[in-house]
Amino acid sequence: MKVISGLEDFLSDFQYFKLQGYDAFYQLFESGSKLIVINSTPYRDGIMLEIQLAVKVDDIEECLFRFYKQEYDKLSLSFWESLTQIYSDVPKRSLIENPIELSKWISEIETALVKKGFNWLDGLSDLKSISNYLSKKVFDKVQKPTNIFKLSQRSYLIRTLLGEKMTEAIFYEYYEQMQFYKVPEHQLEEFLEFKNFLKVHLLK
Secondary structure (H helix, E strand, C coil): CCHHHHHHHHHHHCCCEECCCCCEEEEEECCEEEEEEEEEEEECCEEEEEEEEEEEEHHHHHHHHHHHCCCCCCCCCCEEEEHHHHCCCCCCCEEECCHHHHHHHHHHHHHHHHHHHHHHHHCCCCHHHHHHHHHHHHCCCCCCCCCHHHHHHHHHHHHHHCCCCCCHHHHHHHHHHHHHCCCCHHHHHHHHHHHHHHHHHCCC
């Protein structure tokens, strides 16, 4: 099914362009990229589709790839949300079985992006806004974040990049939050290693 081509003309009108080699569209901003990612899973009777909205901050992702000694990935995401978390009138996932259903799905996605999605991404186009958003996600008292370790790591890093004085007390706020959500011991150790890595590489 022509999922990408069905969205491409619409997204290009809003200055989002296909990311070569990925089922994703991007728009640059000063510190990185806003992204619309299409996740697809084939089934015997159709294809399951999900849209994610994401922001990638170049300095965050480059630092993390240095820490893990991995090759940089153009689609590494600093954080993401399913479109349905931004606009609840669309389902999280849709099973598409024929071209008519695909056309209807594309129309619903376009409406969701125009009504909420694009504005949500635009509101996260500077580091301070992203930092505030990540902190709220990490320390949310109502709902457990889906990946508290990755969010904590990126939140701690972006605050460091913004020049905040990252005291031991602040570090342990993150550490204790991860303990509260019972992350594996190796991730707690990794977070401590990451703090020490930043001291050497960013806090000279």
